[in-house]
Amino acid sequence: MHNKRELFQIMTRRFGLLNKNCCTIDGHDLSAAQSHILYEIDRQAEASMQQIAETLGTDITTFSRQVQALIKIELVQKEPDPMDRRVSLLSLTMTGKSIADTIDEQMNSYLDEVFSYLTEFEQETILRSIYLLNEAMAKSSRCCSPVGEKQLF
């Protein structure tokens, strides 16, 4: 009936659409890319430019400019690593953290709504499935560069 790819294609497209023009919060109008950067800076405490860029699969030069934009609107901070002053450590400002949290709540609230159409058992099965899937993808040789396995598994 439905092949694997079809299922995944539809699913990821839906999440893509959900993220798209992700959010206007407190007058800040963020793109999907920006919300992903905030998310990842929040998750990887005190990470370098390169680490976050690589996690997100973004070219470092593009990422450099994306970060500049987020610094300009005061959601992100950059400070030189005292151990190695070539490195810039990224962190969220208080505003940035608060916006990242709001986005997280919005996403979880959307997911809660989706899950409300499912039984308790189905919900747990799905979450466990995605967990397993992420583990399996992390093992795959053919995929997907580092995307934070260390943090997740």
Add this chain to the structure above:
Amino acid sequence: MHNKRELFQIMTRRFGLLNKNCCTIDGHDLSAAQSHILYEIDRQAEASMQQIAETLGTDITTFSRQVQALIKIELVQKEPDPMDRRVSLLSLTMTGKSIADTIDEQMNSYLDEVFSYLTEFEQETILRSIYLLNEAMAKSSRCCSPVGEKQLF
């Protein structure tokens, strides 16, 4: 432990990376966007520009140009709808179909590899989970414009 959003964020990012710079096939160097268009034209037989654009969540003017590019490299055809000549019906050329099939094989082969790290039972559970998830998202009021529910469910 892991919240919903985290699981989904990681998963969709991985698939995004997989799609990214999706494929070079028979000398054709396709972007992720192009492969998604081929996929959707293949799936929705004889659909109009607007239908595909809306399915993909792409602005119609951007989509118009994307289609022009695919026509230029002879992967896509456009013909006026005899019922309403304002409408352009899209279809794949033979080359386009063959490339779409190859991409499909590649994606499924990647997914097979990922699934090889899982037990038979886990594999079935995951596929069923994604199916249920897609159904639930289709029911959601807050998400994701039409993305082909009619075809899937």
Add this chain to the structure above:
DNA sequence: CATTTTATTTGCATAATGCAAGTTATATTT
């Protein structure tokens, strides 16, 4: 100390985006 490597930024040229306005075809009024 000279050379190489690494982390990040900038220059530049190219591609992608989307709004507003245009074109052509169908629907609806009058």
Add this chain to the structure above:
DNA sequence: AAATATAACTTGCATTATGCAAATAAAATG
């Protein structure tokens, strides 16, 4: 059956995003 409105698509244009190559600055290595 004009005349007007609406719909499907395309094009102009200005903005933004992209990424390679080259530049800068700070380690690391010889």
